[in-house]
Amino acid sequence: MSNSDAAAILTTHDPALAIRAVRTLLGIADTTGAEVDFEAVIRSPEVLARVREVLPALKWSAAAGVEHGSSDAGDDPxxxxxxxxxDWCHPLDLAEPFIASLGPDAAAVRFDLEAWPEVPEAGLERVSQKYAYLTLSVNSRDLYQDEPSDDHTVHVHVRYAALAEDTARIEWLADQVGGRFTGRVETAPL
Incomplete structure (x- = not known):
């Protein structure tokens, strides 16, 4: 397991704008074999029911701890x-239905990509799968749902502790979606 740095490039109250930004970035990336991972905190029975429509075999544990319930134990969430x-390793086409099911609950939707492409005119080389990630934090400003918010943040991942070398890629990706890199970065275990 390695780490990456997740740089915030767009924060918006408009979920449609956040999703358009993600679609644009997915259109830039090499998505051959790409997957999407879901992390969330679900608080209400209504949201849970909608999420289970999207992910019937939902992987979960009680926020109070696994001893209070989990999917592995066959408990009722x-x-x-x-x-x-x-809940990880899903096809990309489940991302938007999952996001739509969340209502006000917080989540991180991480897209595991094949690569960020080479962009010769910007002096950017191809970046392989190890550091080709994109995360949309829904109703949260951070990757871990610790900062609940009524807005949504798009993060692009780069090499851990190599921010100075990767700032050009972050800024180029931000430009593609009308965002900007503010310097806000989180370490993301992958």
């Missing part, structure tokens, strides 16, 4: 609310 979702 509706009896264990709030629950934390850690």
């Amino acid at each position: 509706a009896r264990c609310l709030p629950v934390r979702v850690f």
Whole structure:
């Protein structure tokens, strides 16, 4: 397991704008074999029901701890609310239905990409899968749902502790979606 740095490039109250930015970035990236991972905190039975329509085999544990319930134990998540979702390795086409199901609950939707492309005119080389990630924080400003918010943040991932070398890529990607890099970065274990 390695780490990356996740740089915030767009924060908006408009979920449609955040999703358009993600679509644009996915259009730039090499998505051959790409997957999407979901992490969330689900607090209400209504949101849980909608999420389970998208992910019927939902992987979760009680926010109070696995001893209070989990999907591995075969427990009913509706009896264990709030629950934390850690459900990974899904096809990209589940991302938008998952986001739509969340209502006000916080989540991180991480897109595991094949690569960020070479951009010769910007002096950028191809970046392989190890550092080709994109995360949309929904109803949260951070990757871990620790800063609940009524807005949404798009993060692009770069090499851990190599921010100075990767700032050009961050800024170029931000420009593609009408965002800007503010310097806000989080370490993301991958």
